Amino acid sequence: MASFTVTLACANPLRLAEDIEEARRGGAGGVHIDIMDGRYVPNFCMNFAQAEAIKEAYPSLAMDIHMMVEEPFRWAGELKRLKPERVAVHLDSTPFLYRFLCQMKEAGISPGVALNPSQPLELLSALAHRMDYILLMAVEPGFSGQRMLPETYGRIAALDDWRRREGLGFRIMVDGGVDLENGGLCIEAGADILVGGALACFGQKEGVQESCRCLGRKICGKG
Ligand code: DX5
Ligand code: ZN
Numbered sequence: 001m002a003s004f005t006v007t008l009a010c011a012n013p014l015r016l017a018e019d020i021e022e023a024r025r026g027g028a029g030g031v032h033i034d035i036m037d038g039r040y041v042p043n044f045c046m047n048f049a050q051a052e053a054i055k056e057a058y059p060s061l062a063m064d065i066h067m068m069v070e071e072p073f074r075w076a077g078e079l080k081r082l083k084p085e086r087v088a089v090h091l092d093s094t095p096f097l098y099r100f101l102c103q104m105k106e107a108g109i110s111p112g113v114a115l116n117p118s119q120p121l122e123l124l125s126a127l128a129h130r131m132d133y134i135l136l137m138a139v140e141p142g143f144s145g146q147r148m149l150p151e152t153y154g155r156i157a158a159l160d161d162w163r164r165r166e167g168l169g170f171r172i173m174v175d176g177g178v179d180l181e182n183g184g185l186c187i188e189a190g191a192d193i194l195v196g197g198a199l200a201c202f203g204q205k206e207g208v209q210e211s212c213r214c215l216g217r218k219i220c221g222k223g
Contacts, residue, residue, distance in 0.1 A: 002191070002194075003030075003192070004028060004212075005194070023196075023208055026210065026212025027216040028061070029193075030063060031062075035051075039070045041068045052081075063082075064112075065082070065084045070093055071094065072089045086110040086111075088133065090115075091113050091119055092116075101127065101130045110133065112135050112170075113127060113134055114175075115137060117149050134159060135175055136173065139177045141175075145197070148178065153186065156172055156190045156191050160172065160190025174186045174194050178194045178215075180214055184222055
């Protein structure tokens with residue numbers, strides 16, 4: 001069944017706890033934490049201390065970590081201590097992705113691979129049996145509030161087709177530019193989980209809870 005998580009990169013930093021609580025009440029299944037190192041992408045976002053505090057305060061929300069860093073192995077210890085439900089690492093962030101995914105799996109964390117809009121889907125084929133999910137970027141990573149690239153629907157459909165043909169179990173999570181219109185289209189194309197950010201869940205006049213409810217209604221029954 002289709003679901004959505006919310007990216008806290010887009011929450012109001014002055015009322016983070018309230019925003020998370022509203023998202024939970026609005027039907028968000030989880031929280032998406034963007035970790036940036038200022039090198040893989042020219043920006044910074046959240047850190048592990050914040051993620052730990054959020055995980056402790058909201059145990060019912062599944063936490064997924066999106067690692068936008070150049071050397072993911074540097075953060076393997078922090079990830080194992082935090083033990084989120086999921087962690088996605090960018091395809092081009094290490095030549096030893098296979099080992100990274102295996103390490104996370106052994107630590108009880110569901111491993112995923114994040115793919116940028118310019119990266120061919122075929123690059124994932126060697127990892128087909130090692131990744132639990134694909135974090136499909138619908139915008140260039142690093143900044144919130146960008147519009148979803150229209151190529152995204154075709155990429156979702158191709159991934160969905162691939163997993164059906166080969167009987168693969170990975171899930172498809174879409175990140176970047178999700179809004180109330182394209183969210184439903186992504187689910188129809190085959191996505192399983194949406195990351196709701198600046199255009200869907202936060203900063204809307206309806207407030208966080210109602211915006212989340214609307215997103216939930218848009219994707220309900222479409223998966
Ligand atoms: C972008 C991040 C996203 C982003 C999503 O690099 O990975 O999680 O914050 O925000 P929106 O939905 O506003 O693009
Ligand atoms: Zn993200």
